[in-house]
Amino acid sequence: MELKVNNCRVCSTSIKPFMTFGKMPIANGFLTAEQFKGEYYFELAPAFCNKCGMLQLIEQPEPEMMFHENYAFFSSLSKHMQIHFRDFANQVKNRVLKDCEDPFVVELGSNDGIMLGNFKDDGIHHLGIEPSENVADVARSKGIQTVSEFFNLKLAEQIVADHGHADVVLSANVMCHIPDINSVAEGISLLLKSDGMLIFEDPYLGDMLIKTSYDQIYDEHVFIFSATSVAWLFGQHGLELIDVLPQLTHGGSMRYVLAPKGSHPISENVGNIFIREREQGLDKAETYDLFRKNCEASKERLVNLLKEEKKVGRRVVGYGATSKSTTILNYCGIGPSLIEFISDTTPLKQGKFSPGMHIPVKPYETFTENYPDTALLLAWNHQTEIMEKEKGFTEHGGRWLSPLPEEKSKT
Numbered sequence: 001m002e003l004k005v006n007n008c009r010v011c012s013t014s015i016k017p018f019m020t021f022g023k024m025p026i027a028n029g030f031l032t033a034e035q036f037k038g039e040y041y042f043e044l045a046p047a048f049c050n051k052c053g054m055l056q057l058i059e060q061p062e063p064e065m066m067f068h069e070n071y072a073f074f075s076s077l078s079k080h081m082q083i084h085f086r087d088f089a090n091q092v093k094n095r096v097l098k099d100c101e102d103p104f105v106v107e108l109g110s111n112d113g114i115m116l117g118n119f120k121d122d123g124i125h126h127l128g129i130e131p132s133e134n135v136a137d138v139a140r141s142k143g144i145q146t147v148s149e150f151f152n153l154k155l156a157e158q159i160v161a162d163h164g165h166a167d168v169v170l171s172a173n174v175m176c177h178i179p180d181i182n183s184v185a186e187g188i189s190l191l192l193k194s195d196g197m198l199i200f201e202d203p204y205l206g207d208m209l210i211k212t213s214y215d216q217i218y219d220e221h222v223f224i225f226s227a228t229s230v231a232w233l234f235g236q237h238g239l240e241l242i243d244v245l246p247q248l249t250h251g252g253s254m255r256y257v258l259a260p261k262g263s264h265p266i267s268e269n270v271g272n273i274f275i276r277e278r279e280q281g282l283d284k285a286e287t288y289d290l291f292r293k294n295c296e297a298s299k300e301r302l303v304n305l306l307k308e309e310k311k312v313g314r315r316v317v318g319y320g321a322t323s324k325s326t327t328i329l330n331y332c333g334i335g336p337s338l339i340e341f342i343s344d345t346t347p348l349k350q351g352k353f354s355p356g357m358h359i360p361v362k363p364y365e366t367f368t369e370n371y372p373d374t375a376l377l378l379a380w381n382h383q384t385e386i387m388e389k390e391k392g393f394t395e396h397g398g399r400w401l402s403p404l405p406e407e408k409s410k411t
């Protein structure tokens, strides 16, 4: 798969970026001071395909640079996400697997087993696919069957030979990471039983445009899906969209349910979302032009707010060294002169520096031991959980600052 494309990764139509966020480092590439010199950059520029409706990056780093043995992302660190995946798994068990005899569940990008653990606990036959070896090891240590490879047609054939066809293929915040999506869709189609289901969720384009949450755009997210583009993509591989279920996670996500054509009834949610997406202008160039302007306004607001904090002598600390904040911090040019450090609970990130802007990442205790005046909520997708936890900070007079404006854009 080409890392830089001039044609849509889904339908091969010629595409051009509608904006650029400039040169970007690896979003999850937290690094040591010795590594600053050789830091890798690529151009972060999204394009929209007006044939199949897919929003995508025109350039991506090598997958090995993003997902490797030191990959620092462990899903189970968030309590709310644990609850979210327990509910997700319960819905699958109650609605899909209850009539299956000895069901088989496969998850693409199973991380540390946050979702599959819920199936394992019920003795359900499962298999996780997780290319990051160190993350897969954590899942295996919990007794979750995991293979450490990238999913493709060949691996799908191997799974069918070893385990049989799957009743359900699941994935969460993974499908939008896969540039060679046609080959993955082909593999899923082969892996599923004739009445099986593919159920996956990812950040939703409609929400991103409404909220100007441009931090969803970073190297790993090669696609930002809509119902229209998902239906087009999987329609090429014999699967049809049978339901959509909006989710609050990651600032607004969509769960897509797909099945072999004609095998299941189609929910009215599907027709309704296609209408809503047209009403929102997801198929129009003007919509992306407005998004670009909204990003520029968002940048100006944030930089001005931080400069003002500095001017009046208030200490500002970042909260949550997220991948998505790499886009915000680099696009806005926010470095250690405006943010003292970023507090994060992930041991692998602590003691390192943020990609590109090189803001030190410090353990959570550094934040609580000497509260700053202002905390920039970079992990805004965990707002509810963090606000519950950080009553002490606000009681101490601490103020929260959102990296993205609250008001909605006019899409």
Ligand code: TYD
Residues within 6 Å of the ligand: 073, 077, 078, 319, 320, 321, 322, 323, 324, 325, 343, 344, 345, 346, 349, 364, 379, 381, 382, 385, 386, 389
């Ligand atoms: P994540 O939600 O995975 O976002 P992204 O996909 O953009 O990386 O990252 C959340 C980060 O925030 C992760 O590094 C852990 C950190 N974090 C805290 O430091 N404290 C908290 O209370 C929570 C919920 C997260």
Ligand code: ZN
Residues within 6 Å of the ligand: 008, 009, 010, 011, 012, 013, 049, 050, 051, 052, 053, 054
């Ligand atoms: Zn296309």
